[in-house]
Amino acid sequence: IHDKLAGYGIHDIDFVCGFDVGENKVGKLLHEAIYEYPNMVDWIAKDDLPKNEAMVYESPILDGVGVWVENRIKPIVSTKTPEQIAEEVKKIIKEKGVEIIVSYLPVGSDKVTEFWAQICLDTKTAFVNCIPSFIASDEKWAKKFEDANVPCIGDDIKGQVGATIVHRTLAKLCSDRGTKIEKTYQINVGGNTDFLNMKEQDRLASKRISKTESVQSQLKERLDDDQIYVGPSDFIPFLGNTKLMFMRIEGRQWANIPYNMEVRLEVDDKANSAGIVIDAIRLARIALDRGVGGPIKPASAYLMKHPIEQTSDAKAKDACEKFVAGN
Structure with a gap:
């Protein structure tokens, strides 16, 4: 969203x-691992990606x-306990010299998310949680980050122009214009491992809560x-990284007359997310620079679906700009 944030550009x-x-992937250099199956990276040709010495290490499953x-x-067959891996990770x-950890774990990875949250607390490393396993919006974890004076931003990243940001914006518009929304749905389909993973219904509880609350929070009446x-x-499968969203809002306007709207959105799911996390990383660094710990509420409200405090996107944007300016 921003070219510069408190002087930090994306190339920093x-x-x-x-x-x-x-x-x-484990044991390979990062610039090689990101092209491994089942990743779908096609924005930059493999030979054109700048090389670096960043290595991919083992995470607990x-x-x-x-x-x-x-x-x-095809997960690695590990001979190490999570406790042993934790010590290696530290x-x-x-x-x-890691300063910020970004989590893009699969939806439903609650235990692993807590593993990485604790790693961040133990190492005084900022945490950007892009998935709907609640850390920054959970009172218990939020207090842990506050007490440790470690910044965290989360939870569950919004897209740059994603399904939920479009849905909540239109829902708020209808509500602000004095109509009464009676029912609404948002359906998403895609072809990457994110959507394949979400076929497992038991992993979806927090995802549905996150997306639903993001929309409900914009309505005058739930x-x-x-x-x-x-x-x-x-x-x-053939959609790959393409995500399709189908949204419908039904309601009543002046004189109790019914209305409805339908929206179809087609986006690259991962580019949509990357355009937001690049800001979240820099906002986490600003918090580190200023010695601010706990959930970074302005950044979380603006960039995440399930922040600890929901507000309108306009108010969140304003609060975020003030945070960057140091106000």
Whole structure:
């Protein structure tokens, strides 16, 4: 969203290491690992990507690999306990000078998310949580980050022009214009491992909460649970990184006359997310520079679906700009 944030440009970000569980990624350099199956990186040709010495290291699996994606990811067969890996990770963070950890774990990875949140607390490393396993918006974890004076931004990243940001913006518009929304849905389909993983319904509870609350928070009157559906719906392999969103709002306007609208959105799901996380990383660095710990509320409200404090996007943007300016 921003070219510069408190003087930091996107080229000021250094990728110093990565962590994964795929047997075809662990032990490789980052600029090689990102092109490994089942990743779908096609923005930059492999030979054109700048080389660096950032290595991909082992992460604990815990609950991070769902039944639908196990055959695609082919997780490494580890002989180490999570506790042993944690000690190794802490050493790597110190050796590499890691300042910020960004989590793009699969949806439903609650235990692994807590593992990395604790790593951040133990190493005084800022945490940017891009998935709907609640850390920055959870009172218990928020207090831990506050007490440790470690910044965290989360949870569940919004897209640059994504399904939820479009849905909540239009829902707020309808509400602000004095209409009464009676029901609404948002259906999403895609073809990458994110959508394949979300075929496992048991992993989706927090995702549905995150997306639904993001829309509900913009309405003057909450909809009954059976009058709103917001969530991922299915996996269509040939779509690849393309995400399709179908949204409908039904309501009543002046003189109790009904109206409805439908929107179809087509985006590259990962580029949509990358355009936001590049700001989140720099906002986390600003918080580190200023010695600010705990959930960074302006950044979380502006960039994430499930912040600890919901507000309108306009107010969140204004608060975020003030935070950057030091006000």
